[in-house]
Amino acid sequence: MARARLFVLAFAAALLLLAALPPALRSQTGAPPPVRTQAEGSTERVVAGLSQDAVSITADFTGSEILIYGAVKRDSAPTDEGPLGVIVTMQGPPQSVKVRRKERRFGIWMNTSSLVISAAPDFYVVATSGPLDDMLLPSEDLQHRISIPLALRALGEQVQVANATDYTSAFLRLREQQGRYRLDEGSVRLIEDTLFRADIALPAALIEGQYKVSIFLTRDGHVISTYSAPVKVAKVGLERWLYRLAIERPFWYGLMSLAIAVGAGWAASAAFRLFGRK
Amino acid sequence: MQFFLPIAEVSVNAFVLIGLGAIVGLMSGLFGVGGGFLITPLLFFIGIPPPIAVATGANQVVASSMTGLLAHLRRGAVDMRMGWVLLIGGVVGSFLGVGAFNMLQRLGQVDLVVQLSYVVFLGFIGLTMLRESVATLRATRRGTVAPRRRAHSWIDGLPWRMKFRKSGLYISVIPPLAVGVAVGILAAIMGVGGGFVMVPAMIYLLGMPTRVVIGTSLFQIAAVSAFTTLMHAISSNTVDIMLAVLLIVGGVVGAHVGTQMGARLRAEQLRILLALLVLAVCFRLALGLLLPPDDVYSLASG
Numbered sequence: 162m163a164r165a166r167l168f169v170l171a172f173a174a175a176l177l178l179l180a181a182l183p184p185a186l187r188s189q190t191g192a193p194p195p196v197r198t199q200a201e202g203s204t205e206r207v208v209a210g211l212s213q214d215a216v217s218i219t220a221d222f223t224g225s226e227i228l229i230y231g232a233v234k235r236d237s238a239p240t241d242e243g244p245l246g247v248i249v250t251m252q253g254p255p256q257s258v259k260v261r262r263k264e265r266r267f268g269i270w271m272n273t274s275s276l277v278i279s280a281a282p283d284f285y286v287v288a289t290s291g292p293l294d295d296m297l298l299p300s301e302d303l304q305h306r307i308s309i310p311l312a313l314r315a316l317g318e319q320v321q322v323a324n325a326t327d328y329t330s331a332f333l334r335l336r337e338q339q340g341r342y343r344l345d346e347g348s349v350r351l352i353e354d355t356l357f358r359a360d361i362a363l364p365a366a367l368i369e370g371q372y373k374v375s376i377f378l379t380r381d382g383h384v385i386s387t388y389s390a391p392v393k394v395a396k397v398g399l400e401r402w403l404y405r406l407a408i409e410r411p412f413w414y415g416l417m418s419l420a421i422a423v424g425a426g427w428a429a430s431a432a433f434r435l436f437g438r439k
Numbered sequence: 440m441q442f443f444l445p446i447a448e449v450s451v452n453a454f455v456l457i458g459l460g461a462i463v464g465l466m467s468g469l470f471g472v473g474g475g476f477l478i479t480p481l482l483f484f485i486g487i488p489p490p491i492a493v494a495t496g497a498n499q500v501v502a503s504s505m506t507g508l509l510a511h512l513r514r515g516a517v518d519m520r521m522g523w524v525l526l527i528g529g530v531v532g533s534f535l536g537v538g539a540f541n542m543l544q545r546l547g548q549v550d551l552v553v554q555l556s557y558v559v560f561l562g563f564i565g566l567t568m569l570r571e572s573v574a575t576l577r578a579t580r581r582g583t584v585a586p587r588r589r590a591h592s593w594i595d596g597l598p599w600r601m602k603f604r605k606s607g608l609y610i611s612v613i614p615p616l617a618v619g620v621a622v623g624i625l626a627a628i629m630g631v632g633g634g635f636v637m638v639p640a641m642i643y644l645l646g647m648p649t650r651v652v653i654g655t656s657l658f659q660i661a662a663v664s665a666f667t668t669l670m671h672a673i674s675s676n677t678v679d680i681m682l683a684v685l686l687i688v689g690g691v692v693g694a695h696v697g698t699q700m701g702a703r704l705r706a707e708q709l710r711i712l713l714a715l716l717v718l719a720v721c722f723r724l725a726l727g728l729l730l731p732p733d734d735v736y737s738l739a740s741g
Contacts, residue, residue: 220681222443223450263735269728271551272737331736365443365450396445403445407676415672418498418680419665422687426505426661429691433506433698 195390203385206234207247207378211390216363216372217397224365227251227392229374230358243381246289246296247349248307249359250377251392253284253341254370260328276328281313283368285342288359290349298382305384307377309333309342340364369395446679447491453685455485460499460689467503467690468697469704470653470713475500475626475664476557476635476720478686487682489549493540494671494678497626497664499686504634504661506694511654518651521603522658524612525637528619529626529663536627537670543628553629554724560625561721564639565714571643572710579707603647614645619659626660626667634660635717 199206209231216225229249258281264273287309289296297307306312310333336342341364349359361374375389396404407414440453463478475496482492511517543549601612618640622633637656641647647655672678701709 218443220443221441223441259739261737261739263732263737265731269551269555270730270732270735272548328736331734332738335734335736335738365441366448368448400443400445403680407446407672407678407680411673411676412669414676414680415669415678418672418678418683419501419668421680421684422498422501422668423505423665425684425687425691426502427509429502429506429694430509432691433510433695 195388197389198387200383200385203380204236205245205378205380205385207376207386207388208232208234209376209388209390211374211392214390214392216367216392216394218367218369218395218400219397220399222365222367222400224367225363227361227363227374228358229361229376230356231376231388232356233354233378244291244296245351245354246291246379247351247357247359248290248293248296248377248379249288249349249361250307250312250373250375251284251286251361252312252373252375253282253394254368254372255280256283256368257281258332260332262328262331278313278329278332281332281336283341283370284364284372285309285312285336286345286361287312287343288345288348288361290347290351290357292346293344296379296382297377297384301379301382301384305377305387309337309344363394367394442681442685444487444679444681446677447487447495447682449486449488451485451487451682456682456685457689459485460686460691461693461696462689463499463686464503464690464693464695465697465700466693466716467507468694468699469701470634470638470697470709475633476561476629476717479553479629480557480720480724482682487679489553490544490671490675490677491679491682493553493629494668494675495682495686497671498668498678498680498683499690500664501661501668502683502687503690503694504657504664506691507698508654508657508661510698511657514654516651517654517658518603518647519658520601521608521615521645521647521651522655522662524601524615525619525622525655525659526662528616528621529623529633529659530666532620532623532625533627533663533667533670534623535620536624537667537674539624540628541674551728554728556625556629558721558725558728560636561717561724564635565717565721567643568639568710569714569718572707572714576707576711608646610645618644622659623663623667626663627670633663635713 195209197206209229212226212228212230216227233245258278259275260278261272261275263270266273287293287307293308302308302311310329313329313333333342349357351357370393372392372394373389374392375387377384378386395401403414406417441450442453442456443450459478459481462481463475466477478499479492479496482496483489487495508517540549543552600609602609618637621640622637625633625636634656637659638652641652641656642649668678704712
C-alpha cells in the first residue's frame with residue numbers, strides 16, 4: 162500500500178513536471194544578411210537594425226515585440242523635395258488558405274462554396290510614420306506591394322471565380338478581425354527626419370517560419386530607399402520536440418499520448434482509493 | 440498562466456483548460472459518460488481548431504473513462520463479454536469514422552455534420568431519457584414499482600444468440616455489434632466516447648440492467664477512444680499532448696467529485712439531470728445551425 166502511494170505521488174509529480182517544464186534555451190542561428198535597394202538619383206539611404214533576428218516559441222510564449230530602429234543617412238544636406246515618410250512592414254510565411262462561404266440550404270446554414278488563396282501571409286503588419294495614402298503613391302504601392310490588399314495579391318495567383326473579390330475582401334476582413342493583418346498608421350516615430358523606431362507586436366498564435374521585415378523610405382510619395390531583413394520564428398525546447406515527434410513519429414507520439422492518459426486515469430483511480438478512504 | 444500549445448499553435452490560459460477538464464471529469468464521474476460531447480464544443484469555443492479539438496478530446500476521454508472503469512471493475516460491475524462484443528463493433532466503426540472525417544474535412548462539411556449529428560442524437564436521446572425517468576420517478580413516488588422488463592421485439596428474432604451472464608441476457612450479438620459500430624463512428628467524427636449514446640442504447644435497446652451499464656460502457660469508451668486517438672495521431676497529426684495533459688489534470692479532480700456526488704443521488708434523478716444537460720447542449724447547437732451566422736465567410740487552412 163505504501164509503495165502504491167509512493168508510485169501515485171511520483172506519477173503525479175512527473176505529470177506536473179511535464180506541464181511546468183521551464184522554457185528552453187533560446188536558439189542562436191545565423192540569419193542571412195539584409196537586402197538593400199536604392200532609387201537612382203537619391204542621396205538618402207535607410208540604415209536599420211532589429212532588436213532580434215530570431216523569435217523562439219517556448220511553452221510560455223505569449224507573443225513578442227520586435228523593435229526596428231534606424232536612421233536616414235545622407236551624403237549631403239537634405240534636399241527639400243517633399244515630406245519624408247518611413248513605412249515598416251513585417252510579413253509572415255505564406256500559407257494556403259481556404260475561404261468558405263455559408264448559405265442557407267433546407268433551413269440550415271452550411272458551407273456551400275469556397276475559394277483557395279494559394280499563398281497568403283499568415284501575418285502582415287504595415288506600420289507608418291503618417292497616413293499611408295499621403296506617403297505612398299498608388300503606382301509606387303503597385304510596384305513595391307506594400308498595402309495589405311496588394312501584398313496579398315503579390316503572393317497568390319488569382320483563382321478565376323466569378324466573385325473572387327468577395328472572397329478576398331472577406332478574407333482580408335477576417336484576418337484584420339483576428340488581428341493578423343494590421344495597418345498601424347502613425348506608429349513609426351520619426352525624429353527630425355533622421356531617426357526612426359517602430360515596435361511591432363507579434364501575436365501569441367504565431368506559426369513557424371521565415372518572417373520578413375522591410376523598411377521603405379519615401380519622399381513625396383516615391384520610394385527612395387529600401388531595406389529588408391529576415392526574422393526566424395521557431396519553436397524551441399519541449400515545444401519543438403513534441404511537434405517534431407508528432408509529425409515524424411506519429412505512431413510513437415500517439416502511443417505516448419495514450420500512455421499518459423491511461424497512466425493518469427490509473428493513478429487517479431489509485432489515488433482516490435488511497436486518499437478517499439478517510 | 441498562458442501556455443503555447445505545440446500542435447494547435449495557439450496560446451491558451453492553463454487554468455481555463457484545467458477548469459474545462461474539471462467540468463468534464465465531473466460529468467464523467469456523475470453519469471458514466473466520457474464527457475467528450477461537452478469538451479469538444481467547449482474547445483471550439485476557446486479557439487482550438489476543430490480537428491485538434493476532436494482528436495485531443497478523444498485523448499482526454501481515455502483518461503477520464505479509465506479512472507471510472509477501474510472503480511467499476513473493482514465493484515465487479517463490468518460485463519466483460521458484452522464489452523468485447525461492443526468493442527469489436529467499435530473498432531470497425533472507428534475506422535469508418537476516421538475515414539469519413541478526413542473526407543468531410545476535404546469537402547468542408549465537418550462542422551455541419553458534427554453539429555447535425557449532435558442535434559439529432561442529443562435531441563432524441565435527451566427526450567427519451569427524460570420521458571422515461573420522469574415516469575419512473577412518478578411511479579416510485581406512488582409506490583407502484585413495476586419491474587421494468589424489456590419488451591419483446593424484433594430484436595429477439597435475430598440469429599447468433601449469446602449468453603451475457605453479468606447482464607442476465609441471452610440475445611443475438613447483432614444489436615450490440617451494431618451499437619458498437621455506431622458508437623465507433625460517432626467517436627471518430629464527433630470526438631466523443633459515445634457514452635451518451637451507448638448508456639441509453641444499453642438500457643433501452645439491449646435491456647441491460649443499469650447496475651452493469653455504466654462500467655461496461657466505460658470499458659468500451661476507454662478502448663474505442665484510445666484507438667481513435669491513435670488513428671487521429673497517425674492519419675492527421677492532430678493530437679495536442681500539452682492540451683491533453685492540462686485537460687486531464689482538471690478531469691482527474693472533477694471525476695472524483697462527480698463520483699462522490701453520484702453516490703448521494705438516486706438513479707432516476709441522475710438520469711433526469713443527464714437528460715436535461717443533453718437537451719441543453721442540443722438546443723444550443725440547433726440555434727447555431729438555424730440562426731444566421733455572424734459572418735457567412737470563414738477561413739480554414741487550404
